[in-house]
Amino acid sequence: MNKTIDIQAAVAIAAAEAMAAKTQGTFGVGGVLLDGAGNVLQSMHNNVVRQGLVFDPTAHGERQLVDWYFAERAKGTPLPPPCELTIVTSLDPCCMCTGAILEAGFNVVVAAPDAKAGINYDGAASFTALPQPLQQLAGKRFAYPSVRGASEYARLPSGATPKSFFIGKSISEATQALCSLVFESTSAEVMRLLHAGDDAALLDPASLPLDHVVVRALRRRYPDALTYRCAPHAPDAGLAPFLQAAMEQDKRDGGQGDAAALLDAFGNLLLCMPGQLASSVIRTPFMECTRQYAQLRYELMAAADAPLQDEIKRYLGHPKHGTFVLAIGPDAGAASFMTLGAYGSTMEGALPENNPAQFQYVRPAMPQAELQALCRAMPPLYRNIIQVRPTQVADRALVAAIG
Incomplete structure (x- = not known):
């Protein structure tokens, strides 16, 4: 087992993972998980893109490290509690990874900033992008060590104090620059790949025969795929039985009784998933749903030639x-x-103009005004470009059925 008690050495491991991600053709970000003595438990890099195809939009390095930890514990591997562990990451965590880290209870040491999507996007280490209850928690867990030098990469330490096993507590300018530049050099091309071919006219998978490869793949993932249809972007009470079945499964699997469904542009039900919280505290229903859909598309396209890839994208759109x-x-x-x-x-990226209510929920967990305020406080990418704005479904019968 390798050991590092120096932040510079740990960031160098994360930077090497980021370089591996760049070589793979995905976002150039990497991370390493250390125990309370500086032993390297695991290192991982971004896996959003593989073989030039979208593999999993949630496969960021930090999120994968959290899930790796819980998967290992489930196998019986003796591991310390999360509060004793530290993730050292080459780039300031995005909102997804920040939420995963805080929910799981890990500590974090951050190398490069991310002014667009990072949780510390303004560099103030006040974490105002987080809901109020989480700001203080992040202040105790997220460390931004000093960067030695006088260039634009230099900085004073901020945030939490790194764990005491770190003897060296700073980062060199060259390593900091590498972490920043590897990410910047990959970002535009990966963003292009994430949306490549997604403006083509979509085709209705409900028109396909049952033995079509797309239908078979959908029903392997979710047997009830394509058995419900509503008006586009307007879920109604007919969705309730599918949500309720997943909600019950979610309770059995350690969740609060939540579920996440994905309808396509025609209103067809593609997936309706419970969480897997008994396996990992971050495998929520939405995480399961979006990952399952992305990996379904990936597996179909990875085995297809170019014309069939284009056809799959038209039946299984972004x-x-x-x-x-x-x-x-x-x-x-x-x-x-x-x-x-x-x-x-x-x-x-931005939502299509004809689909402003892409993200809906049935039963509210907080007042809509407070939820809107929470989303408006998120880093610039989320609030200005993607414009994250979950809204309650309009169909009152569906609300009554789930409520």
């Missing part, structure tokens, strides 16, 4: 053209903040 529906709306907790961030990572 979710921005459809509608996500949560049974229970977001609240001010860390898991909900992670969901809001994961929704942003799934969209990775």
Whole structure:
């Protein structure tokens, strides 16, 4: 087992992972998980894109490290509690990863800033992008070590104090610059890939025969796929039985009884998923739903030639053209903040003008005005470009059925 008791050395590991991500053709971000003595437990990099295809919009390095930890514990691997562990990341965590880290209870050391999507986007380490209850928590867990030098990369330390096992507590300018530049050099191309071909005219998967590869793949993931249809972007009471079944499963799997459904641009039900919170505290219904859909598309396209890839994209469009529906709306907790961030990572850009209510919920968990204020406080990418704005479904019969 490798060991590092120096922040510079730990950031160098994260930077190496970021370089590996760049080579893979995905966002150049990496991280490493250390125990309370500086032992390296695992290192990972961004996996949003593989083989030039979108693999999983939630596969950021930090989120994967959190899920790795809980997966290992489920196998019986003896690991310390999260409060004793530290994630060292090459880039300031996005909202999704911040919510995951806070929900799980890890500490964080951050190398490069991210002025667009990072939780410390303004560099003040006041974490005003977070809901009020989480700001103080982040202040105790998120460390921004000093960067030695006099260039634009230099900075004074802020945020939390890194864990005491770190003897060296600063980062060199060269390593800081590497972390920033690797991310910047990959961002535009990955963003292009995330939306490549998604403006083509969509086709209705409900028109396909049952033995079509798309229908078979959908029903392997979710047997009730394509058995419900509503007006586009307007879920109605017919969705209730599917949500209720997933909500019951979510309770059995350790959740609060939530569910997340994905409808396509035609109003077809593609997926309706419970969470997997008994496996990992961050596997919420939305996380499961968006990951399952992305990986379904990836698996189909990775095995297809170019013409079939184009056909698959037209039958299984980017979710921005459809509608996500949560049974229970977001609240001010860390898991909900992670969901809001994961929704942003799934969209990775502005919504189509004809689909402003892409993100809906049935049962509110907080007043709509407070939820809107929470979303307006998110970092610039989320509030200005993606414009995260969950809204309650309009159909009162659906609200009554779930409420």
